[in-house]
Amino acid sequence: MGPLASAQFMLRLTLLTPAEQDQDHIPAVLWSDPRVPDRTAARLAGGEDPLPWLARGIAGLQAAGARAIAIPCNTAHGWYDELRATTELPILHIVDAAAEDLRRQGIHSGRVGLMATAGTLAMRLYQPRLEALGYEVIVPPPAEMQSLVSPGIALVKANRVAAAYIPLAEAARNLRDRGASAVVLGCTEIPLGILAGPYAEIGVPMVDTIDALALAAIGWAKA
Amino acid sequence: MGPLASAQFMLRLTLLTPAEQDQDHIPAVLWSDPRVPDRTAARLAGGEDPLPWLARGIAGLQAAGARAIAIPCNTAHGWYDELRATTELPILHIVDAAAEDLRRQGIHSGRVGLMATAGTLAMRLYQPRLEALGYEVIVPPPAEMQSLVSPGIALVKANRVAAAYIPLAEAARNLRDRGASAVVLGCTEIPLGILAGPYAEIGVPMVDTIDALALAAIGWAKA
Numbered sequence: 001m002g003p004l005a006s007a008q009f010m011l012r013l014t015l016l017t018p019a020e021q022d023q024d025h026i027p028a029v030l031w032s033d034p035r036v037p038d039r040t041a042a043r044l045a046g047g048e049d050p051l052p053w054l055a056r057g058i059a060g061l062q063a064a065g066a067r068a069i070a071i072p073c074n075t076a077h078g079w080y081d082e083l084r085a086t087t088e089l090p091i092l093h094i095v096d097a098a099a100e101d102l103r104r105q106g107i108h109s110g111r112v113g114l115m116a117t118a119g120t121l122a123m124r125l126y127q128p129r130l131e132a133l134g135y136e137v138i139v140p141p142p143a144e145m146q147s148l149v150s151p152g153i154a155l156v157k158a159n160r161v162a163a164a165y166i167p168l169a170e171a172a173r174n175l176r177d178r179g180a181s182a183v184v185l186g187c188t189e190i191p192l193g194i195l196a197g198p199y200a201e202i203g204v205p206m207v208d209t210i211d212a213l214a215l216a217a218i219g220w221a222k223a
Numbered sequence: 224m225g226p227l228a229s230a231q232f233m234l235r236l237t238l239l240t241p242a243e244q245d246q247d248h249i250p251a252v253l254w255s256d257p258r259v260p261d262r263t264a265a266r267l268a269g270g271e272d273p274l275p276w277l278a279r280g281i282a283g284l285q286a287a288g289a290r291a292i293a294i295p296c297n298t299a300h301g302w303y304d305e306l307r308a309t310t311e312l313p314i315l316h317i318v319d320a321a322a323e324d325l326r327r328q329g330i331h332s333g334r335v336g337l338m339a340t341a342g343t344l345a346m347r348l349y350q351p352r353l354e355a356l357g358y359e360v361i362v363p364p365p366a367e368m369q370s371l372v373s374p375g376i377a378l379v380k381a382n383r384v385a386a387a388y389i390p391l392a393e394a395a396r397n398l399r400d401r402g403a404s405a406v407v408l409g410c411t412e413i414p415l416g417i418l419a420g421p422y423a424e425i426g427v428p429m430v431d432t433i434d435a436l437a438l439a440a441i442g443w444a445k446a
Contacts, residue, residue, distance in 0.1 A: 002245055003237045003245065007233035007234040010233055010253065010255065011227070011230040011233075011234060013230070014226045014382070015227070017382075020380075020381045022224060022225055022226065022257040022258075023257055023258055023261075024257070025257035026226075027255065028226075029252065029254055029287075030233065030251075031252055031287070032233065032253065034245040034247070034248035034250060035246055038245070038246075060252070060287045060288070063287070064252075064254070064286070065283070157244050157245050158242060158244065159240075
């Protein structure tokens with residue numbers, strides 16, 4: 001959906017795969033349709049329903065021979081159950097992948113910050129799943145969503161990743177200052193902005209949901 | 224084919240597109256099948272024919288709704304005519320895209336270096352097309368193909384882009400020293416290695432055939 005996030009997913013799927021030659025890599029088909037209506041606008045403002053577009057993508061991938069589906073867009077997971085009903089293929093869930101990545105980083109409980117689109121936050125896509133695993137989830141206050149997170153995401157969608165770093169890093173630092181022992185970058189545009197600047201200076205472990213989903217896909221392919 | 228080159232093509236297709244939001248980007252489907260038999264081995268050593276695999280990819284893309292085909296693998300263009308016969312879709316030619324990029328960089332004639340796979344060199348994919356446009360084409364000598372270019376390409380296919388920089392940059396410098404006013408990176412793995420090091424120090428204009436093909440695709444989509 002976010003085409004830069006989709007391309008980055010393919011890049012990370014390749015780089016994270018142990019390989020010595022082309023033929024060791026994982027066959028994959030990417031359906032990159034940036035015309036899918038805005039997911040947050042659909043959820044919060046009565047915008048056009050993205051479900052038919054998402055279902056068309058899954059049908060196209062299935063026709064192309066895909067055996068499992070990964071959707072490198074967090075907000076689209078608000079339609080996960082409806083999409084599951086349209087296909088017999090397994091659909092990897094990005095929140096499960098993020099939780100697995102928290103555990104991979106040695107973070108098994110406590111307070112974690114969540115940065116995401118307003119749509120993802122409103123749908124509470126992450127909270128019940130992470131709370132069931134023993135985490136406490138904090139999110140940016142509405143004023144910071146409006147002044148930092150949402151503008152940062154929009155900058156990435158306009159290819160301005162370096163400019164996106166500034167507001168996104170500030171929102172992540174604020175979550176750290178409020179006691180988060182890790183921050184989940186729960187919108188796949190966010191890691192693209194964070195990685196475009198000196199991200200280590202933010203000073204908190206982060207879950208890149210592009211990488212987390214790529215690792216889940218590699219795990220599926222190798223199993 | 225080279226999955227890292229394919230992913231990089233999607234990334235550059237996105238970043239080179241003028242866009243303010245998701246919906247301004249170009250809908251695209253990527254068929255990334257790293258199982259396609261090695262193109263150079265097929266051409267030079269009687270390896271398995273990649274044509275059925277390539278044709279299957281084009282058929283899959285056509286079924287997914289693609290209206291034009293771009294193949295971010297130079298050596299695969301050795302099967303260009305056979306592939307054209309399998310589809311009514313236009314197939315952008317990577318050598319035309321590279322020539323257009325030379326002109327975009329203000330290089331209209333004279334000696335240009337060509338780095339490519341042994342297969343691409345043996346097929347003389349570039350020479351007749353560039354010579355018809357008024358260029359003189361020089362290539363690395365066989366000893367450098369064996370010690371620098373081919374190992375550099377193999378390192379990229381194994382995800383070792385930083386290690387690939389050293390031999391690839393040396394081969395490019397040698398072409399510059401032999402009088403090339405520009406070097407065409409005529410294998411899409413090569414720019415990935417070159418970009419992983421201090422490429423500006425090589426001191427010669429280069430044509431990145433991933434970017435050249437992405438720009439040709441954007442031009443097609445906008446026309």
